[in-house]
Amino acid sequence: MKEYDVVVVGSGPGGATVAREMALKGRKVLLAERGGRWNWLGNTISVAMILQNFGLTVSKPLLPMTQVTIADNYGGASTLICGCAMPPPKKVFDEVGIDLTAEAEEAGKDLWVGKLPDELVGQANLRLMEAANDLGYHWDKVDKFIDADKCIPDCSDCMMGCSRGAKWSARFYGDEAMANGAELALHTRIDDIIVEQGKAVGVKGSCLGKPVSFHAKRVVLSSGIGNTGMLRRAGIQEAGRTFAVDFLQFVGGISPHLNTSRVQPMAVGTLEHYESDGFVVLPVFPTWSQLTVLLAMKGLQHLPKARNAFRYTGLMVKIQDDLKGEIHPDSRFFPFSKEPSHDDKLKLAKGGEIMKKVLRKVGASDDSIVELNPSGAHPSATCRIGDVVDTRLETAIANLYCCDASVVPKALGLPVVWTVVALGKRLAKHLESTFQ
Ligand SMILES: Cc1cc2nc3c(=O)[nH]c(=O)nc-3n(C[C@H](O)[C@H](O)[C@H](O)COP(=O)(O)OP(=O)(O)OC[C@H]3O[C@@H](n4cnc5c(N)ncnc54)[C@H](O)[C@@H]3O)c2cc1C
Numbered sequence: 001m002k003e004y005d006v007v008v009v010g011s012g013p014g015g016a017t018v019a020r021e022m023a024l025k026g027r028k029v030l031l032a033e034r035g036g037r038w039n040w041l042g043n044t045i046s047v048a049m050i051l052q053n054f055g056l057t058v059s060k061p062l063l064p065m066t067q068v069t070i071a072d073n074y075g076g077a078s079t080l081i082c083g084c085a086m087p088p089p090k091k092v093f094d095e096v097g098i099d100l101t102a103e104a105e106e107a108g109k110d111l112w113v114g115k116l117p118d119e120l121v122g123q124a125n126l127r128l129m130e131a132a133n134d135l136g137y138h139w140d141k142v143d144k145f146i147d148a149d150k151c152i153p154d155c156s157d158c159m160m161g162c163s164r165g166a167k168w169s170a171r172f173y174g175d176e177a178m179a180n181g182a183e184l185a186l187h188t189r190i191d192d193i194i195v196e197q198g199k200a201v202g203v204k205g206s207c208l209g210k211p212v213s214f215h216a217k218r219v220v221l222s223s224g225i226g227n228t229g230m231l232r233r234a235g236i237q238e239a240g241r242t243f244a245v246d247f248l249q250f251v252g253g254i255s256p257h258l259n260t261s262r263v264q265p266m267a268v269g270t271l272e273h274y275e276s277d278g279f280v281v282l283p284v285f286p287t288w289s290q291l292t293v294l295l296a297m298k299g300l301q302h303l304p305k306a307r308n309a310f311r312y313t314g315l316m317v318k319i320q321d322d323l324k325g326e327i328h329p330d331s332r333f334f335p336f337s338k339e340p341s342h343d344d345k346l347k348l349a350k351g352g353e354i355m356k357k358v359l360r361k362v363g364a365s366d367d368s369i370v371e372l373n374p375s376g377a378h379p380s381a382t383c384r385i386g387d388v389v390d391t392r393l394e395t396a397i398a399n400l401y402c403c404d405a406s407v408v409p410k411a412l413g414l415p416v417v418w419t420v421v422a423l424g425k426r427l428a429k430h431l432e433s434t435f436q
Contacts, residue, residue, distance in 0.1 A: 001202075001213060001214070001215050002030075002214060002215065003028075003215045003216070003217075004028045004029060004030045004183075004214060004215065004216040004217070005022065005027040005028045005029065005216065005217050005218065005435065006018070006019075006022045006027055006028075006029050006030075006216055006217070006218045006219075006220060006431060007029075007030045007032060007202065007203055007214050007216035007218075007219050007220070008022075008029065008030070008031050008032070008220045008222055009032050009190045009203060009219070009220065009221050009222060009223050009226075009227075009230075010032075010033065010034075010076065010221065010222035010223030010224065010226065010404060011031050011033040011035075011074050011075060011076060011170060011171075011174050011184070011222075012071060012075065012076020012077060012078055012170050012222060012223075012224065012404060012420070013076060013078050013170045013173075013404070013416075013417045013420040013421050013424070014076075014222040014403045014404030014405065014420045014421075014423065014424050015031060015033075015076070015170075015220065015222030015223070015403070015404065015424075016031070016075070016076075016170035016171070016173035016174040016177065016424075017107075017170070017173055017403075017420070017421045017423075017424025017425060017428070018220050018222065018403050018424045018427055018428055018431070019031040019173070019174065019177040019182050020173040020174070020176050020177040020180070020182075021424065021425055021428030021429075022177075022182075022428055022431060022432070023176075023177040023178075023180035023181050023182040024176075024177075024180055025428070025432050026181075027431075027432075027435070028181070029177060029181070029182035029183070030182070030183045030184075030185060030214055030216070031174060031177060031178075031182055031183070031184050031185070032185045032188045032190050032203070032205070032214070033073075033074050033184065033185065033186050033187075033188060034072060034187070034188060034189035034190070034223070034226075035050065035071070035072040035073035035074055035186070035187070036073060036074065036186050036187055037073070037074040037171075037186055038050045038073050038074075042157065042160050042161060042163050043160070044160075044287060044288075044289035044290075046161075047080065047159075047160055047161065049073075050071065050072060050073035050079060050080075051069060051070065051071060051072055051073075052070040052071070052072045053070075053332070053333060055067075055069060055290075055293075056293070057069070057070050057333070057335060058333075058334065059325075059334065059336055059337050059338050059339065060328065060331065060334035060336070060337050061337070062334075065297055065373070066245070066338045066339055066340075066374070066375065066376060067293075067294075067297065067375045067376070068245050068336065068338070068375065068376040068377070068379050069375075069376070069377045070224065070225065070335075070379060071224070074171060074174060074184070074186060075169045075170045075171040075174065076170055076224070077224075077377070078168075078169040078170040078171075078417055079161050079169045079170075079171065080158075080159050080160075080161065081145070081158065081159070081167070081169070081415070081417060082158045082159055082265040082266045082284055082415075083144045083145045083146045083158045083162075083167040083168070083264075083265075083266070084142055084143075084144060084145075084265070084266035084267075084282065084415045085108075085111065085113045085142075085143040085144055085145045085415065085417070085418055086142075086143070086271075086414045086415045086418060087104045087108070087418050087419070087422075088100040088104050088418060088419040088422050088423075089274075089412055089413075089414055089419070091275070092408065092409060092410060092412060093409075095409060095410075096385045096386050096391060096409045097391060098385070098391055098426075100419070100422040100423070100426065103421075103422035103423070103425040103426045104418060104419075104422040106422075106425055107418055107421040107422050107425060108418070110173075110421075111145045111168045111417070111418065111421065112145055112146060112147050112168050113143050113144070113145060113418070114143060114144065114146075114148070115141040115142070115143055115144070116141065116144055116146060116148055116151070116264065116267055117148060119153050120146075120148060120151050120152075120153055120264060120267070121141060121263075121264055121267045121268060122153065122154065122262075122263035122264055122267065123258065123263075124258040124259060124260050124263045124283075124313065125260070125263050125264060125267050125268045125283055126268070127257070127258050127362060128258075128260075128268065128283050128313070128315075128358060128362060129141075129268040131358055131361040131362045132270065132358045132361070134361065135357055135358065135361055137270055137272065137354070137358075138270055138272045139268055139269060139270045140268065140269075140270070141267065141268050142266055142267060142268055142269050142282065144264070144266075144267060145167060145168035145417065146158075146166055146167055146168075146264075147165075147166050147167075147168075148166075150164050150165055150166035151164070151166040151167075151264075152164070152166075154262045154263065155262065155264070156260075156261065156262050156263055156264065156265055156287075158264070158265055159265060159287065160287070173421075185207065185212075185214075187207055187208050188205060188206070188207040188212060189205045189206055189207075190203045190204070190205035190223070190230065191204065191205040191206070191229070191230065191233075192204050192205065192230060192233055192234070193219060193221075193230055193231075193233075193234045193397070193400060194213065194215070195234055195235075195397055195400075198397065198398060199397065199398040199399050200216075200218075200219040200234075200397050200398065200399045200400035201215055201216070201217075201399070202214050202215040202216050202219065203216070203219055203230075217399065217435075218399050218401065218431055218434070219399060219400050219401070220401045220402070220403050220427070220431075221383075221400070221401070221402045221403070221404075221406075222402070222403050222404040222424075223404070224379055224382075224404055224405060224406060225240065225243070225327050225329075225335060225336065225379045225382055225406065226329075227239065227240075227382065227383050227402055227404070227406050228240030228327040228329045228382050228383070228406075229329030229330065231383065231388065231395065231402075232329060234397060234400070235397075236388060236395055236396060236397070238387055238388050239327075239382060239383050239388050240326060240327030240329065240382040240383075241326055241327075242323040242324060242325060242326060242381075242382075243323065243325055243326070243327060243336070243338070243379065243380065243381050243382045244320075244321050244322075244323055244378070244379075244380050244381040244408075244410065244411035244412075245321060245325075245338060245376025245377070245378055245379055245380070245411075246318055246319065246320070246321060246376060246377065246378035246380065246411055246412060246413050246414070246416075247318070247319050247321045247340050247344055247348060247374045247375070247376055248316050248317065248318040248319070248374065248375060248376070248377060249316065249317050249348045249351070249352060249371065249372060249373070249374045249375075250284075250285055250286060250294070250314055250315070250316050250371075250372040251314070251315050251316075251317075251352055251355040251356060251359065251369065251370070251371045251372070252285050252312035252313060252314040252315070252359075252369070252370050252372075253312065253313055253356075253359035253360075253362075253364025253365070253368050253369040253370070254308060254311050254312060254313070254364055254365070254368035255313050255359070255362045255363040255364045256363050257362060257363050258313055258362060259310065259311050259312060259313050260283055260284070260285055260312065260313050260314050261285070261309070261310045261311070261312065263283075265282075265283070265284035265285075266282040266283065266284050266316075266415075267283075268282075268283060269281055269282030269283060270282075271414075273350075273351070273354075274413065274414070277347060277350060278319055278320035278347055278413055279317050279318060279319040279320070279347050279348075279350070279351045279413060280317070280318050280413065280414060281315060281316070281317050281351055281354055281355060281358075282315070282316055282318070283313075283314065283315050283316070284314060284315070284316045285312055285313075285314020285315070285316070286314070286372070287309075288306065288309035288310065291306055291309050291312075291372075292306040292309070294372045294373065294375070295370075295372070297373055298372060298373050302370070305370055308368075312370075313359060313362060313364060315355040315358060315359065316355075317347075317348055317350075317351025317352060317354070317355060318413060318414070319344060319347040319348060319351065319411075319413050320347075320410070320411040320412065320413030321340065321341070321344045321347075321376075321411045321413070322341040322343055322344055322411075323381060323410060323411070324338065324339075324341050324344075325337050325338030325339070326338075327382055336379070338376070340374050344374075348374055352371060356369060378405060378411075378412070378416050379405065379406075380405035380406060380408050380411065380412065380416065381405075381406065381407075381408050381409065381410055381411060382406040383395075383402045383406040383407055384406075384407060384408065384409050384410070385407050385408070385409045386409055387409075388402065388406075388407075389401065389402050389407050392427070392430050393407055393423070393426075393427050393430075401427060401431075403420075403423055403424050403427045404420055404423075405419075405420055407423065
């Protein structure tokens with residue numbers, strides 16, 4: 001059996017960062033990913049192909065239905081991000097005594113973080129920003145993980161994978177890890193940790209139906225909510241007993257002057273309500289196909305509104321939701337239960353009122369305004385620091401670590417990638433120190 005210094009399970013931003021950093025340090029690394037390298041993005045069907053259950057992973061019980069987007073491909077959910085870059089929230093990590101300043105700064109340089117010029121931000125975003133500021137809010141351009149030299153105006157394809165390579169995704173780190181000697185095992189689903197005398201010594205699972213196992217001196221789980229099943233089977237029963245999804249809600253309206261169907265998602269917006277109320281407001285709206293599904297989930301009587309998919313001006317509120325719900329690792333189609341708490345609903349409603357004011361200001365009539373049901377794009381906090389892992393991200397089983405959105409101590413209520421990459425860089429420094 002092959003022996004590695006580090007086996008990393010899951011190639012999203014958390015896993016790809018650890019793999020890249022350890023490969024750069026000369027360690028023998030295996031990156032195991034259950035999905036494939038699906039390159040043909042750019043349309044709805046191919047995007048669905050890289051998501052668990054084609055993007056239709058929903059809660060148990062079915063009503064009220066909560067949909068959460070879960071990746072199933074090389075690069076994880078980062079292939080579909082809007083490219084919105086927000087640094088690790090200090091208030092969340094201060095509470096557990098972790099300072100990510102140095103790693104966040106390092107990550108910011110790698111991830112092409114910067115604000116876009118007006119022509120790439122787009123007129124619709126600029127007009128929304130002006131309208132919000134006229135109403136007394138404090139909107140500004142938002143940092144993005146975008147290479148402005150490769151990006152083009154009037155394009156909203158970040159969430160469709162960006163075929164131009166203008167948007168950073170974890171694949172850049174994964175590929176760099178391989179260029180520095182790491183091995184990538186695609187279509188390799190890890191199910192169990194191999195534990196000997198209280199220490200993790202490897203992992204086992206299957207590759208295209210055939211059993212596989214890999215021995216390693218250190219094991220890092222970066223498979224998001226996938227970590228829960230492996231940890232519980234290894235005896236860590238606390239994993240996934242509650243979690244967060246950063247509930248988001250879209251509100252769209254039809255303005256005679258603009259629409260957001262072909263502009264950079266989340267290129268402007270505001271964080272002014274984050275410290276006090278735990279939410280952010282950013283312009284972004286589902287693609288026509290996502291909109292159709294979300295309208296159907298709201299109620300079949302709303303489906304005809306899908307014909308206006310390219311006319312909507314859309315905004316989103318994203319909240320720090322309460323830790324609530326549970327992961328069900330043995331259920332493929334209903335792998336969690338989760339619904340917004342009372343406080344979550346209040347936050348969403350407060351953000352919703354702000355969004356409606358902005359939409360009215362740009363000319364949207366009340367009868368054109370549609371509010372979609374809350375959904376989640378950031379499954380997180382299943383293996384929280386202080387609960388399932390310690391501040392070094394190590395579990396109760398020696399040499400077994402978690403590093404991805406699962407370790408955040410509570411809902412971030414913000415885009416996650418920058419935080420997870422910073423955590424990956426921090427863990428890599430610790431892992432290297434254990435080899436000295
Ligand atoms: C539509 C959308 C837009 C977003 N936009 C932004 C944005 O603009 N900015 C931002 O910062 N964040 C954004 N996010 C959030 C961000 O993409 C995720 O929070 C981030 O990718 C989480 O990284 P991760 O490493 O925790 O896990 P993931 O990206 O979820 O990766 C986990 C990986 O593990 C693999 N895996 C799972 N189980 C197993 C197993 N048993 N064996 C092997 N492999 C396994 C999966 O296939 C996946 O590749 C967005 C998310 C979505 C869905």
